[in-house]
Amino acid sequence: MSYINNSNGWGNQHTNHVANKVDHLADKISFAVDMVANAAINLDGAQQELLTLANAPYPPQSTQLIALANRIAANKRQIDDGLAKIKEMARTIDQETNQIQNPPQRGW
Numbered sequence: 001m002s003y004i005n006n007s008n009g010w011g012n013q014h015t016n017h018v019a020n021k022v023d024h025l026a027d028k029i030s031f032a033v034d035m036v037a038n039a040a041i042n043l044d045g046a047q048q049e050l051l052t053l054a055n056a057p058y059p060p061q062s063t064q065l066i067a068l069a070n071r072i073a074a075n076k077r078q079i080d081d082g083l084a085k086i087k088e089m090a091r092t093i094d095q096e097t098n099q100i101q102n103p104p105q106r107g108w
Helices: 012-054 062-101
Strands: none
16 A cells, blocks of 8 residues: 655645545455456356366266355355445545545635
């Protein structure tokens, strides 16, 4: 995580504070994207397993299919969780950038 240097100009401290929050959120989004990417990789593995079962000379056992279904369900939950986190953080980034665009007015 990189933090933006604070300068002592008027309004810069608030802008830097918000920018640091956005930077922190970007790091969290990167983590959530990695969660989704890992789930996609796991789904590729499930796809390969299904292809192997389909090409086997004997039908799959019900326990094999149940285990595969559970893996797919767990990966779907991981994808859903990752996407929900990304959406939540996007809303937070929007709120933080709104503060940059419309800083609080401080009169004399």
